[in-house]
Amino acid sequence: MRNDSPIRVAVIGFGTAGRFFHAPFLAADPAYDLRLIITGDPDRQAAARAAHPSATVAATADAVTAHASDLDLVVVGTPPSTHVELAGNALRAGLDVVVDKPFTPTAAEGRKLIALAAELGRRLTVFQNRRWDADFRTLRRLIADGRLGTVHAFESRFEWWRPDGLGGWKGETGVADGGGILFDLGTHLIDQALQLFGPVTEVLADVNRRDPRAGCDADDDTVVILRHACGTSSRLTMSSVAALPGPRFRVLGSRNGYVKHGLDGQEAALKAGTSPADPAFGREPEDCWGRLGQGHETTPVEPERGNYAEFYRLLALALRDGADLPVDPGDAVDVLDVIERAHTNAKK
Known part of the structure; x- marks a missing residue:
């Protein structure tokens, strides 16, 4: 080429x-x-x-x-x-x-x-496109800038209300073949936690199938707790039966906390037909900004722009010029290791 x-x-x-x-x-x-x-x-x-x-x-x-x-x-x-x-x-x-x-x-x-x-x-x-979510990019910046201090608790969620059950392979494929919400959304939540806080020393999990029409063991309501070697604890929640979803991020540090509600808007924009080339693509409206602070004293944080296109920009550099890949596949294996430990430990 x-x-x-x-x-x-x-x-x-x-x-x-x-x-x-x-x-x-x-x-x-x-x-x-x-x-x-x-x-x-x-x-x-x-x-x-x-x-x-x-x-x-x-x-x-x-x-x-x-x-x-x-x-x-x-x-x-x-x-x-x-x-x-x-x-x-x-x-x-x-x-x-x-x-x-x-x-x-x-x-x-x-x-x-x-x-x-x-x-x-x-x-x-x-x-692993969620590395380029607006809220995740913003959180990485806050941590890198030291505005949170030392993070001791990281809560991250993907929750929605789908009482009719997960559709397609996510709800109809068994865990052995990669089905269920832990394989679907957990791959994002775990990858983000590992990117922020590094390797884990302990994995705890509560893995559930709430859909009473279950024809397989694909989970739809799961919580995973990771204890990172750096000392941070991550609590990762993924559910399709959350009638009232919690915040997307709640992060507690030695200096400040950060809370962000609502999902990154890129997926919704793409499904609505918005082109990634649109100047407004990936930009979050001000009423969706997260807040940083202590107690009742918080201030809004202007977010980074969401940018899924960055994956393919970096990939082109890797394929043409030998640069680093946008995602090391070894990172994805680390995520799968955690998922396997979660499923195993949930059965104990």
Whole structure:
């Protein structure tokens, strides 16, 4: 690949991941050429053709290997039980690979994929896009600037109210195949905690399935507590049955606390059809800003801009110039290690 030539991309899967989290950013970034979209669903095929008329739409992933000589990069945005096979096939076809989270159903499978990529001389990364949420970027800045002091308690939540149950693979796939809310949202919450506070020495978990129509063991209401080697305790809550959600972040330090309500707005904007190129994309309205302070004396904190596009900007530098990957796949394996410990400890 010439450094000035567009990176030729295939996206496998055109559900939520492929349609909203990958294809729009690839289409908006001149460093990429979205050439191929794979989906077997007729409605999604029609949506792909309408949104990306210059891309070829095919029904099966066989088209990736058939057209490998015309591609440089494959993005795997399918259910986690398919990640190992699809990513492995792409690597063996001589292509670099992005895998959506959760990376693989087990940490052992993730390690094997990393080893395969190294053996073949290919680049492999994982789409941990929540590292570029506006609120998370803001929190990183506050910690780096010392405005919180030493953080001793970190509370982080993804909660919503879906009493009819989780849809798709998240609620219908067993834990052994990467199903459930801990694999779905826990990958983000755990990754953020590890990025902020480093390795963990202890994992506690309360893992539940509240949906009475359960046909598998996929959890929908889970709390994980991490004790980090640095001394910080992280309490991570993920639930689809939270009638009244708590704050997105509540962080307590030796100097100040920080509280942030509401979710990052990038996902909602993408689903509403907003282009990542829109000047307002990723900017939080003032009434959504978090607050910093002590007791009743708090002040609003102007947030960093949310920027999921940064993942693909950094990836282009990695593929063209040999720079660091936007996400080290080893980080994703560390997250899977924590998830496995959480599921194991919850059964004790």
